[in-house]
Amino acid sequence: MEARRIQIFDTTLRDGEQTPGVSLQTEEKVEIALALAKLQVDVIEAGFPVASPGDFEAVSQIAARVKGPTIAALARATEKDIETAYKAVKRADKPRIHTFIATSDIHLKHKLQMTRAELLERAEKAVRYAKSLVADVEFSAEDASRSDWDFLCQVYERAIAAGANVINIPDTVGYTTPVEFGALITYVREHVPNINEAVISVHCHDDLGMAVANSLAAVAAGAGQVECTINGLGERAGNAAMEELVMALQTRREYYHAVATINTRQIYRTSRLVSALTGIAVPPNKAVVGDNAFAHESGIHQHGVLNNPLTYEIMSPESVGVSRNAIVLGKHSGRHAFEERLKYLGYEFDVDTINTLFAKFKDLADRKKMVFDRDIEALIVEKSAVRPEWYTLTYHHVASGNNILATASVQLRTSAGVAEAAGCGTGPVDAVFKAVEQAVGFPVGLKDYQLKAVTSGEDALGEATAWIERDGRIFSGRGLAIDVIEASAKAYVNAINKMLAVCGFPAIEEAKGGNHHG
Ligand SMILES: CC(=O)SCCNC(=O)CCNC(=O)[C@H](O)C(C)(C)COP(=O)(O)OP(=O)(O)OC[C@H]1O[C@@H](n2cnc3c(N)ncnc32)[C@H](O)[C@@H]1OP(=O)(O)O
Numbered sequence: 001m002e003a004r005r006i007q008i009f010d011t012t013l014r015d016g017e018q019t020p021g022v023s024l025q026t027e028e029k030v031e032i033a034l035a036l037a038k039l040q041v042d043v044i045e046a047g048f049p050v051a052s053p054g055d056f057e058a059v060s061q062i063a064a065r066v067k068g069p070t071i072a073a074l075a076r077a078t079e080k081d082i083e084t085a086y087k088a089v090k091r092a093d094k095p096r097i098h099t100f101i102a103t104s105d106i107h108l109k110h111k112l113q114m115t116r117a118e119l120l121e122r123a124e125k126a127v128r129y130a131k132s133l134v135a136d137v138e139f140s141a142e143d144a145s146r147s148d149w150d151f152l153c154q155v156y157e158r159a160i161a162a163g164a165n166v167i168n169i170p171d172t173v174g175y176t177t178p179v180e181f182g183a184l185i186t187y188v189r190e191h192v193p194n195i196n197e198a199v200i201s202v203h204c205h206d207d208l209g210m211a212v213a214n215s216l217a218a219v220a221a222g223a224g225q226v227e228c229t230i231n232g233l234g235e236r237a238g239n240a241a242m243e244e245l246v247m248a249l250q251t252r253r254e255y256y257h258a259v260a261t262i263n264t265r266q267i268y269r270t271s272r273l274v275s276a277l278t279g280i281a282v283p284p285n286k287a288v289v290g291d292n293a294f295a296h297e298s299g300i301h302q303h304g305v306l307n308n309p310l311t312y313e314i315m316s317p318e319s320v321g322v323s324r325n326a327i328v329l330g331k332h333s334g335r336h337a338f339e340e341r342l343k344y345l346g347y348e349f350d351v352d353t354i355n356t357l358f359a360k361f362k363d364l365a366d367r368k369k370m371v372f373d374r375d376i377e378a379l380i381v382e383k384s385a386v387r388p389e390w391y392t393l394t395y396h397h398v399a400s401g402n403n404i405l406a407t408a409s410v411q412l413r414t415s416a417g418v419a420e421a422a423g424c425g426t427g428p429v430d431a432v433f434k435a436v437e438q439a440v441g442f443p444v445g446l447k448d449y450q451l452k453a454v455t456s457g458e459d460a461l462g463e464a465t466a467w468i469e470r471d472g473r474i475f476s477g478r479g480l481a482i483d484v485i486e487a488s489a490k491a492y493v494n495a496i497n498k499m500l501a502v503c504g505f506p507a508i509e510e511a512k513g514g515n516h517h518g
């Protein structure tokens, strides 16, 4: 049987950004969109343009700059939303408007305050208007899995008649089960008379941990598009994880008879990029992209894998871009070897970027005996995460112990000169954060902080993430260094830089002036 082609619709930048605590800036979104294009996803849902001027700007930039995939924008079933979505995506080579409205009785009664008849009219009108603006229109019946199946079929029939090319069946609250959802897809296929004029899509949430299983059941029942996010990010418990869906389709191709044309070797690095830019860590036991996904701990397993990886590996680490090789380069490695390694890892950079990365690599190799592929990847992601740089950490000193108050001093470079300050804290990290706060001269509002090692060993790189809050928004920053205090300070400064890029410098009365001098 010939494999059916399944379209991968990535919504990391829309539903993924609805993950509590995640807030991406335009340049970060463009960087993720470029990575998704390299991954060869079919559709990128770039945002919900009416939600904010920042969302509008990000969707417009992605539409103009990211080539290859279709670029979709979300809109409620209102003229204003649809028009705004159109204005944001119109520069894309392949623009799509994705309009939605809820169809379950719970949502009709308690949220929309509409009758079913009114909803049918509204859905049809929205699709018709979107179709007057672009050729490619997707219609979603929000909360489809809790809607009356016959009513749902009527809504889809009207949406397709009005011009929808794709009809999406969301399990908005992660309520369905694989058998039930498969049956719903079959029901829609059998009871919507014009269903052959549209692609059936599904969009599953993970509230009961079944988002991927439900999506796969839908594929088995005939869905032609799956909506998903990198690392399973998304509202509440998240969406179906793209890496899991794609690798399930690839690994069990003989079962699903379906294929997604994703460049799977880009999966791991895309996952790390999204994790670094969103500040949401990937759990070690996460399928496909977690640190342990290809680690074999027990003797019997190691013995089997040494004889033949097929004994305990259903997919190879290389197939998702995870390198099997251990030591890569060291302080005596030259630029050619470094460039070769970047190529092997699938990166293509211009000369300036290679020069910057090589300098960072040499600096790291000076302090670290062995540089692993994961170290190099961490350096690459760090390069992404530091824009825009208002402050750069140039110096830090910390004194701490079990019977003394921890004290720290820092120096930050700015375009206006340098800012220096000292601070005390309950421990060395707290002290260095207080010193940074003194140096910038305004209260920062630390919400959370995390530290982990990139690889193992006494000279492993430390990767710190700091979350700060301002004006109700959360900004995450990332820092990388062998010295964990330096990594922490860099993460804090990175979060401050991101906050400043969005909120601007705090008002004079709030800022205590800082300790800047030229
Ligand atoms: C299932 C999903 O993930 S849907 C996407 C969710 N994403 C977001 O909500 C993005 C962030 N949201 C926002 O920025 C804001 O909610 C906005 C800009 C979209 C709307 O803001 P506001 O106008 O202040 O409305 P608010 O969010 O309070 O309420 C939503 C309104 O939209 C209506 N609405 C909700 N869904 C739809 C829809 N699909 N079509 C038409 N109207 C809708 C609600 O009934 C409510 O209407 P009302 O103001 O007449 O009572």
Ligand SMILES: CC(C)C(=O)C(=O)O
Pocket: 015, 100, 140, 141, 142, 143, 168, 170, 171, 172, 173, 203, 205
């Ligand atoms: C807008 C729709 C597709 C959605 O996000 C949901 O129903 O979860």
